[in-house]
Amino acid sequence: MRAVWIFLMAGLLPTMVLAQGAGERALAEGEAMMTDAQRSQQRIDQLDDATRDALSRYRQAIQQKDQLAEYNQQLSKMVDSQRSELEDLQAQLATIEETQAEVVPMLQRMVRSLEQFIELDLPFLEDERADRLAQLQALMIRPEVTVAEKYRRVLEAYQIESDYGRTLEAWRGALDIDGNQRVVEFLRLGRLVLFYQSLDGHMQGYWNAEAREWQTLPAGYHRTLAQGLKIARQQQTPVMLRLPLPPVSEQGAAQ
Incomplete structure (x- = not known):
């Protein structure tokens, strides 16, 4: 019985070897398929x-x-x-x-x-x-x-x-009187009239717009003009002054 068992085992050995080889091949093929599948999945x-x-x-x-x-x-x-x-x-x-x-x-x-x-x-x-x-x-x-x-x-x-035309102004300047240049005080009452008075107060006059020339005034206007100059320079309180006014022409009255 022992010999027979050994014989049988010996007879089965090639078959087992063949089966093992087939399994390994199948395993390798499976692994290859898995690898291909993985690669395919990666490509996907x-x-x-x-x-x-x-x-x-x-x-x-x-x-x-x-x-x-x-x-x-x-x-x-x-x-x-x-x-x-x-x-x-x-x-x-x-x-x-x-x-x-x-x-x-x-x-x-x-x-x-x-x-x-x-x-x-x-x-x-x-x-x-x-x-x-x-x-x-x-x-x-x-x-x-x-x-x-x-x-x-x-x-x-x-x-x-x-x-x-709405201001009262006084200033000092030069004026030609009888061919002589003299320094005088000027007094302007708006555009109504323009006066002058010499520094010593001995001469005074006004601009005659109609005649376009300077004309003298009597000495009686000396004090009045002196007061007007002070008022214009704000050196004296304004007061009523009696000053000569130029005559109003017919043209001016019409305007």
Whole structure:
């Protein structure tokens, strides 16, 4: 019985070896299949990742496209608005040019009228007023100066001249009396009358606008004029003064 068992075991050995080899091959094939499956899964995962990336880029492209479309729409509105504003500005510039064409000659006429007015007015502050007038005349021909600035300066000069008619003023200056230059005191009552009095008080007179010359006053006006000079310089309280006034012409009465 022992020998037979050994025989049988010996007979089964090749079969077991063959079975073991088949199992190993099957195991190797299984491992290879698993490896292939894993590789396939990796490729699938990679393809899936690539697909997701492509989808993400596509969505981003769509979003950028929508944003660009919205931006272009806003830009188009801005361009239309700016074009409309430009047309309005061009229309305004055309109006301004027309206005300037009308205003500039008017300002030049105003300057000429001011010059004539000063020539016919009482002869006071002649240098100051002549300088102001010369500056205006020079300003009118300067192209870089705006019409608005020219207009402002002309109105300013008119305002200054207008203020002279409401002020009482005294100053010292030179006056030609009988061919001799003498220093005298001047007293201006608005634009109504202009007096002078010598420093020693011995001579006094007034400007005769109708005759366009200086005329003397009697010595009786010495004290009155002296008081007027003090009042103008705020050295004395204002009081009623008896001063000669020029006759009113028919032309002046009509005005």
